[in-house]
Amino acid sequence: MKALRRLFAAGTDRELPVPAAPGTPLAEAAALSVRLGGRQVLDAVDLTARAGEVVALVGPNGAGKSTLLAALAADLPAGSGEIRIGGRPAGSWSPPELALRRAVLPQSATLSFPFPVEDVVRMGRAPWAGTAAEDEDDAAVAAAMEATEVTRFAARPFSALSGGERARVALARVLAQRAPLLLLDEPTAALDLRHQELVLRICRERAAAGDAVVVVLHDLGLAAAYADRAVVLRDGRIAAAGPPAEVFTGALLGEVYRQPVEVFPHPRTGVPLVVPERKR
Amino acid sequence: MTATAYDAPATEDDGPDPGATDTRNRVRGRAFVLTAALAAALLVGCLLSAGLGAYSIPLGDVLSSVQHRIGLGGHALDRVGESVLWNVRLPRVVLALLVGASLGCAGALMQGVFGNPLAEPGVIGISSGAAVGAVASIALGLNFLGNWTITVCAFAAGLATVLLVYTLSRSGGRTEVVTLILTGIAVNAFAGALIGLFIFFADNAQITQITFWQLGSLAQATWPKVLAVLPCAVLGLLVAPFYARKLDLLALGERPARHLGVDVERLRIVLVLVVALLTAAAVAVAGIISFVGLLVPHLLRMANGPGHRFLVPGSALGGALVLVAGDLAARTVADPAELPLGVLTALFGSPFFFWLLRRTRRKQGGWA
Numbered sequence: 198m199k200a201l202r203r204l205f206a207a208g209t210d211r212e213l214p215v216p217a218a219p220g221t222p223l224a225e226a227a228a229l230s231v232r233l234g235g236r237q238v239l240d241a242v243d244l245t246a247r248a249g250e251v252v253a254l255v256g257p258n259g260a261g262k263s264t265l266l267a268a269l270a271a272d273l274p275a276g277s278g279e280i281r282i283g284g285r286p287a288g289s290w291s292p293p294e295l296a297l298r299r300a301v302l303p304q305s306a307t308l309s310f311p312f313p314v315e316d317v318v319r320m321g322r323a324p325w326a327g328t329a330a331e332d333e334d335d336a337a338v339a340a341a342m343e344a345t346e347v348t349r350f351a352a353r354p355f356s357a358l359s360g361g362e363r364a365r366v367a368l369a370r371v372l373a374q375r376a377p378l379l380l381l382d383e384p385t386a387a388l389d390l391r392h393q394e395l396v397l398r399i400c401r402e403r404a405a406a407g408d409a410v411v412v413v414l415h416d417l418g419l420a421a422a423y424a425d426r427a428v429v430l431r432d433g434r435i436a437a438a439g440p441p442a443e444v445f446t447g448a449l450l451g452e453v454y455r456q457p458v459e460v461f462p463h464p465r466t467g468v469p470l471v472v473p474e475r476k477r
Numbered sequence: 478m479t480a481t482a483y484d485a486p487a488t489e490d491d492g493p494d495p496g497a498t499d500t501r502n503r504v505r506g507r508a509f510v511l512t513a514a515l516a517a518a519l520l521v522g523c524l525l526s527a528g529l530g531a532y533s534i535p536l537g538d539v540l541s542s543v544q545h546r547i548g549l550g551g552h553a554l555d556r557v558g559e560s561v562l563w564n565v566r567l568p569r570v571v572l573a574l575l576v577g578a579s580l581g582c583a584g585a586l587m588q589g590v591f592g593n594p595l596a597e598p599g600v601i602g603i604s605s606g607a608a609v610g611a612v613a614s615i616a617l618g619l620n621f622l623g624n625w626t627i628t629v630c631a632f633a634a635g636l637a638t639v640l641l642v643y644t645l646s647r648s649g650g651r652t653e654v655v656t657l658i659l660t661g662i663a664v665n666a667f668a669g670a671l672i673g674l675f676i677f678f679a680d681n682a683q684i685t686q687i688t689f690w691q692l693g694s695l696a697q698a699t700w701p702k703v704l705a706v707l708p709c710a711v712l713g714l715l716v717a718p719f720y721a722r723k724l725d726l727l728a729l730g731e732r733p734a735r736h737l738g739v740d741v742e743r744l745r746i747v748l749v750l751v752v753a754l755l756t757a758a759a760v761a762v763a764g765i766i767s768f769v770g771l772l773v774p775h776l777l778r779m780a781n782g783p784g785h786r787f788l789v790p791g792s793a794l795g796g797a798l799v800l801v802a803g804d805l806a807a808r809t810v811a812d813p814a815e816l817p818l819g820v821l822t823a824l825f826g827s828p829f830f831f832w833l834l835r836r837t838r839r840k841q842g843g844w845a
Contacts, residue, residue: 272732296738309592309728310783320726324738374737 211291213328214283214298214377216407219249222284223378223409224269224299229278231264231433238264240433241278246409248377251400253420253441254413256430257454262413263304263382265430269411270301270380282378296324300374302381306367311354314366318342321373330375341372344399346392360387368396372403379403381412385419397423417471421445429453445469508787511780515794522801523574527566529809534558534566569698573800575710576695576759577769581796582717583755584770585777585789589724590748591646593657594775595833598756599767601646601657602664606638607631607753607760609671612687616675624705632709632757638664639749639756693764693819695804702762709758713751714793720748721785728783766819768826769796775833 217223224246231239239261246252246269254262267273268280271287280287283298290298300321308317318341322334342348345365350358355366364387371379381400385393397419400410404425414420420427421441428438431453437444450471451457457474528534534554542562544551553559580598587596587603598604610630613619619626646653646660672691676684689696723744726734731741759766773795774788781787800818807816 270736272735292735292740293738296736299736301733301736303730303733307730309730310594310778312725312728312783316725316782316784317729320729320737323722323726326722 211293211297211328213330217248217283217377219247219407221248222246223248223282224380224411225279225281226265226269226275227279227281229265229268229280230276231261231268231273232276233264233273238433239268239276242430242433242435244269244428244435244438246378246411248407248409249404250425251404251410251412251423253424253427254411254430255415255417255420255427256436260430261433262430264433266301266380266382266411266413270299271295272301293324296374296376298376299378299380300371300376302368302371302379302384304382304386306363308355311356313352313354314347314358315342315351317355317366318347318369318373321370324374324376333375337373337375341369344372345369346395361389361392364388365392365396368399372399377408379408379410379412381410383413383415385414385416393419417445417450421469421471422466442469445471508781508791511777511787512791512794515791515798519574519794519798519801522798522805523570526570526573526801526805527562529805530561530566531813532557532561534562564699568700568703569695569804570801571703572695572698572706572762573804574797575703575706576763576766577797577800577803578714578793579706579710579755579759579796580766580769580800581773581792581794582714582789583752583759584796585774585785585792586717586720586724586748586755587752587770588774589727589785589789590745590752591643591657592728592730594778595771595830595837596657597768597771598752598759599765600771600830601642601661602668603635603638603642603752603756604760604765604767605665605668605672606641607635607757608691608765609638609668609675610634610757611690611761612672612675615687615690616679616683618683624701628705628709628757628761631761632753635757635760636750636753638668639753643745643749689817690764691819692817693766693822694807694815694817695763696808696815698762706758706762709754709761713755713758716747716751717755717789717793718786720744720751721789724748724785724789725783764817764819766800766822768822768830769799771833772826772829773799775829 222245226242226244229239229242230237242265244265254265256262264273268275271280271282271290282290282295287295315338318338319334321341322337325331325334342351345368347362347365347369350362355363358366364384368381368384371381379400384396388396393416400412401423404410412424424441426439427441427444429436429444429449436453437449445460447458447460450460459472459474460469462468463470524536524539527539528536538554538558539562541551542554542559545553554562584597587598588594608631610633611627613634614627614630619630622629642660642664646657648656676687679687723734723739726737726739727741727744729737735741774792777788777791777795781791803821804818807818807821810816
């Protein structure tokens, strides 16, 4: 049966991704501008995500974080400028080839039919059907479910889960895809404290294993603790980019978020803590 | 790429998962049992349907006549029996199989493409659209493709309707239930008006033909009619299963499906064509038989989950079973008269549809 499927898939020629050396750019946006509904959502944005690093996209609502992520995922045509994925223009890959190179976690996870959790996670393996990596399917699914702590409800229908559990299942699906570029849109939004930390630890591990991770975050503390680089967006432009310790200053964040903040180092680790200025 | 075991701190109940493979095997086993049961029921239904009726043919005679025809021994029946079996009953059974399989499969595909469990060719107006084409060809006395004329006209009109409904009922990459049903009402009304218009201009003989055909019936089954729909139905039924896995991915939404390598635009075009083919095949010979495509996939989803690799072929099998059984009932319960099959399926299908609506509404907390 498997041999038969491979025979069928052999007709669809796909170029498999090769492991990238640390530091290789896996996703690049160059002078990227995007207009949506008559509004300039992104304006001349430059961003590179390299193998082995975690890049956090932060900024106020409507700054263009999700749009930038969607553009990096090759979901949106660039108005002007260029998107490169895996070293080639995004448009030159076929959809199956792109699926081997980047995995995307959408902001909200929906499902039209009540598939059980394990089947949902297994959908992440679809791009590898008909390749040698198909043999890793079971292992990849099991590892992804364990990492996100969803193994316990593997047999439950997705529709019966809580918001946070759904978010973790969606993440497990993305991890199971084992693409070298991970684009995560607010993976921590619905999660409790423990699982927020868990998700960011997973991001670090994937980076350590040689993947590039771009993650949209609202929690600046998480971004400061786990990201190699933080990119602060404001009104579709990059206001600042660099290591969180350099970028996260009271002056910059206060201005970008239009909310005065205090930034001070954690007494033990020295990681910047960002707290809004409060009266008392 | 990583195969690292993430150092997730073990929680109270997150162990390794020996149950997962078991569950998968169980599901696969259930699919197999269901398929076998459906196939067996279908075979029994076909044999019963071939034997029962105004002129009763014992089961043994049916079998031996079939054996005789395919050259495996057996014996021919007397002249009347042979004629009833081969010129009346069997074409009807085969037509019921084809139409039922087409309707069931089209329903499953359509629900997958729209990502909406209420999509069905009858409910959202595809059948009426195809019917407009068929009625037009009858009323205008078209005959440019001989036997295939009605089928081709039904296909063209059905395809136009699917495309219309699809564009009208989608916004932002999603199809909301309300929009879909309301679009269906509008399309059904418009198609009804067109059909009325054609009937207005038709002569008496054509009107009788159209009216009976519209009620949905297999009463005029003949081998040429079987041949007229065979290519459409078989092509559609053969192509559909190849898209099952992609339909599973489409349940995640359009963008996530694209992220997993599905060429969503192409998938949609192919499947819309297949749905139009299948619906046209069914409508061209049997008129509007609604709710089969709604009922069958739903029952199968309840029995074996929403995976399309079983659902698509399973719905074809289930649809064929429902129609063979339905047709048998239609021509035996009111003996010697014959109920229109479409009336019968609607009689049972509508309450089910109502229940489904209530359930969907409750789950979504109202339509808003």
